[in-house]
Amino acid sequence: MTDPARTPLPDLVRRWQRGWGTARSLPEPLERDGALRVHFGFEHRHDEYVLTDADGDPDSIAAVARRVLASSRTDWVTSPTAAPDKTALLLREAGLEVDPGTETLMGADLDEHPLLDPPRPYRVTTGRARGVLRARVSTALGEEAASGAMGLSDGDAVADAITTEPAHRRRGLGGALMSSLVGHARRAGAEHGLLVASAEGRHLYTSLGWTPLATVLIARAPAGK
Numbered sequence: 001m002t003d004p005a006r007t008p009l010p011d012l013v014r015r016w017q018r019g020w021g022t023a024r025s026l027p028e029p030l031e032r033d034g035a036l037r038v039h040f041g042f043e044h045r046h047d048e049y050v051l052t053d054a055d056g057d058p059d060s061i062a063a064v065a066r067r068v069l070a071s072s073r074t075d076w077v078t079s080p081t082a083a084p085d086k087t088a089l090l091l092r093e094a095g096l097e098v099d100p101g102t103e104t105l106m107g108a109d110l111d112e113h114p115l116l117d118p119p120r121p122y123r124v125t126t127g128r129a130r131g132v133l134r135a136r137v138s139t140a141l142g143e144e145a146a147s148g149a150m151g152l153s154d155g156d157a158v159a160d161a162i163t164t165e166p167a168h169r170r171r172g173l174g175g176a177l178m179s180s181l182v183g184h185a186r187r188a189g190a191e192h193g194l195l196v197a198s199a200e201g202r203h204l205y206t207s208l209g210w211t212p213l214a215t216v217l218i219a220r221a222p223a224g225k
Contacts, residue, residue, distance in 0.1 A: 004107030004192055009214055010053040013080050016105060016194045017050055019158025022131050023151030033067070034060025035077075046073035054079045054087050061087070065094030068221050077219040080105050084215040096219040103216040104202050108193040108209055110157065110186050118176035122168075126180045128188070133157070135180045137164075137173045146173040150181045150193075157185035159195040162204075174204045 004012055017029065017036050029036035034057045035049040049064045061079070068075045077096060081087040088098045118124050121140035126133060131153070137146035148162035159181065164173050182193065196216050197205050 003109070004194060004213055005211065009055065009080060009082065012105070012107075012194070012213060013050060013052045015153070015156050016080075016158055016196070019151040019153040019156050019194060020160055020196075021151070022153050023149045023158055023160040025130075025132075033063035035064045044074055046071070046075055048076040048078055051077065051079045054081045054090075055083055058090055061090045062094045065091070065096050065219075069095050071221070074220065079217045079219065080214040081217060082214055084217060088217055091217065091219045095221070097222050099218040099220075101199055103199070103218070104197045104212050105214040105216055106195055106197050106202070106205050106210040107213050108205075108211070110182050110190055110193050112209055113182045113193065114175070114179065114208060115183055116172065116175045116179040119172055122171075122173060122176070124176055124180040126184050128184065133181050133184050133188070135177050135184075137168075137177050139168075146177045148177050148181060150185055150190075152185060152188055152190055155189065155191050157182070157188075157190035157193050159193065162195075162201065174201075175208060178204075178208055 027039055029038045034053060035051050038048045040048060051060055054061055064077055068077060079087055084102060091098050118137055122137050122145060124135055124137050126135040133150040135148055136144055139145055145168035146164040149160050150157045
């Protein structure tokens, strides 16, 4: 697979979605109107439309918005973009509400990723099943302090649901967790890492050498539409 930093955004979005879908055991998406339709089936998140090229195909925003507004369920629109202000305006003009916070699509060369050990008395355990790596940081008493996953797909490793429990934050556990996942991903043949970081998580990933590739906007139909 090509270095994410040199990959056109539409291809990068598809690569991220494949690994993310693997990590979450999601069904294969349906592609239509410039978006990947991912089925969750939850009341608060029935389907999620991932726009593959919001910057190059702005008509796809309006097309997907029409489907979301016509639905009786709560659907999401996820839009990776290099022009967040313009894309947010187009989403709003199409009738959607854009979340005030943004997320960041990030990438990393796994060969250059630091490998950090957890501080004592914590320990990390990592296992693999069906193309998914799952890691857990636990205390000496076996209490879960942090957890996360990586979906493996065609040389990519896509991190997902990286979480540190509030009582155990600021102790280097996030870095140790990511290090264990990356080490196992390397041994499984993965070369590149991808993830979507929250505003809070971006600092951790930047400190580990991950670089921003695009801004990610989330939009939904207005409440009570």
